[in-house]
Structures are given as structure tokens and as C-alpha cells.
Amino acid sequence: MPYHIEPKIIIDGTLYTLLAFSVATWTVILYKIWEFTNNSYRNRRFNQAFWDASDLAQAESVPVDTAIGPQARIAQQGFAWLNESQQAAGKHLKYIGSPAELLEYSLLVQMQKEQHLMESGLTLLASIGSTAPFVGLFGTVLGIMHAMHEITASGSTSLDVVAGPIGDALVATAIGIAVAVPAVLAYNFFLRRVKQQRTGLENFVTSFLHIALNTDKV
Template structure:
């Protein structure tokens, strides 16, 4: 046990670690709020333009400013797959099989990519939420051990001697809990939002597949 290290250095090191956790947490919260808001705006704009298009060709030729966001990228993936299949006359091995199933697979791959982007950072939030209290507790335990060592060495157990060092050590636990709470709340909130977005993307991919293969004149 490195008793030569001052208790304040241990507590301060723990607090700086928790400060880094807090900065990472709030940076991720701000980024995820911006990400979900941006994707929501782009999806609503694209959805309106896509389903108000006169036909598949018009939907495929939507302006770049309108064709942004996860749903637009899924549609581009689908249109790109269809164009490649027509260009190669479906002779490549990757086009062997049911076109509907193959296109559905391509759309699912793009949906999974969009989902991974939406869920990026959530693992870090969960890790901070689960470890921050223990980091604070670690600093508290070491701080108290040092404080008790100093008390035993001084031979005095008066309130003035005991309260100060132990009170300072307990600050680390309080800060650890304060850092963990917003991280856990943010993880739960954005996890639910990501699930809702995934459902919306799955619904759009299914509707796109139905449009391509079941609407009259859409399938060649």
C-alpha cells in the first residue's frame, strides 16, 4: 500500500478521472441529440418527397438536398442494387436467386449500417454509467485508508482529525454517482430512440420492397 502518496492526490486523481467521464458523457449527449434531431428532420423531408413522387423514376431522381438521412440512404442502396442488376442482366453470382429476397437482403444490410451509426456511443455511456460509481468508491476507500493510517500514526482520534480527511474522501463517491446518473439516463433514452428509429427504417425498407415488386409498372 503506497502510504507515501498524499490522500489528496488519490482523491484528486479520482475526481479528474470522473471529470473526464463527465465531459465524455455530456459531449455524447449533445452529439446524440443533434444526430437524432438531424436524422428525424431528414427522414421526414425525404419521406414526404418520396411518397409524393409520381413514380419510381421520379422518386429515384429526388434532389440531393431532399435525399438525405438514413431512409434516403436505404432507398439509394435499393436503387443502386436495381440499377446494377439491370446493367449486368443479373448474370453475376450475387444476383442469382429471388430478386425480391436479394434486394431485401441489401436493404437489411443498409438498415444495419444505419442502426450501428445510431447506436454509436451508447456502449460508452453504458460503461461510464456502470463504472463511475466504482471509480468514486475506489477513491473514497483509498482516501479513507490513508486517513486512518494518518490518524493511527498521529495517535489522535478527535473529530477534528477524523472528519476532514474522511469527508474529503467521501466526495469522490458522491461525484461518481453524480456522473453515473446522467450517463445511465442518457443511455436508456437514446436506446429507446434508436429502437424507434430502427422500426421506422425497417418499415420503410419493407414499403420500398413492396413498391418495387408489387406496384404496376414498377418492376421490369
């Protein structure tokens, strides 16, 4: 460590970095809780309206704006592809091939977009969860080094002189662990929610294809 840099500045910088990590973690956690809750609510509303429709035409007229969510956007993509393929059949390369396979591909692309939206922020949680303890340990090492220099300069090795500075240095490691734990727990929890909601979207895609194939829309 360069001696022209005040050690306290580096240690304080480490603590402020951990504080920024903590703020980012809880911001992402609160946002993802709202996002997943909102998605579940809107998917339930859209499912009820969609499956209460008497046919595919009526399902297409479901007021999506009142319950826009992942499943509603997938349905919008499916209906848009069906309408465009009927009007532009044979005129564009993207409509050449098996209509059922092309529709499935279009729905899967939209589902992947929805999955990416659900996964946004999880990489940040994983990064903070894995790096925060090391940042805290870095601050502790610097703190102990600083404490040792002060102990050497004082020429005293009594417990009162040694324990205080080293104890203060260990605080950084404790803070790093305290920041990492909620980030790791939240990452695992939200990853499980992503898998659950993806399963629901996959089931909806399969059901949509079944309906489209059996109503001569494809």
C-alpha cells in the same frame, strides 16, 4: 497500496478520471441529441418528397442531397441495386437468386449500417454509467485509508480530526454517482430512440419492397 506513492496523487487521479468521464458523457449526449434530431428532420423531409412522387422513377430523382438521412441512404441503396441488377443480370454471383429476396437483403444490410451509426456512443455511456460509481468508491476507499493513517499519526480520535478527512474522502463516491446518473439516463433514452427510428426504417424497407415488386422493377 504502495507506500512510496503519495495517496493524494492517486485520489486526485481518481477525481480527474471522473472529470474525464463527465466530459465524455456530456459530449456524447449533446452529439446524440443533435444526431437524432437531425435524422428525424431529414427523414420527414425525405418521406414527404418520396411519397409525393408519382412513380418509382420520379421517387428516384428526389434530390437526396437536400435531405440526406437514414431513409434516404436506404432508398439510394435500393435504387442502386435495382439499376445494377438490371445491367449485370447473370454476370455476377451476387445477383443470382430471387430478385425480391436479394433486394430485401441489400436494404436490410443498409438498415443495419444505419442502426450501427445510431448506436455509436451508447456503449461508452453504458460503460461510464456502470463504472463511474466504482471509480468514485475506489477514490473514497483510498481517501479513508489516507485519513486513517493521518489520524493514527496524530494520535487524536476527536470528531474534528476524524470527520473532516473522511468527509472529504466520501466526495469521490458522490462525484462518481453524479457522473453515472446522467450517463445511465441518457443511455436508456437514446436506446429507446434507436428502437423508434429502427421501426421507422423497417416500415420504409417494407414499403420500398412493396413498391418495387408492384412496378415490375424486380
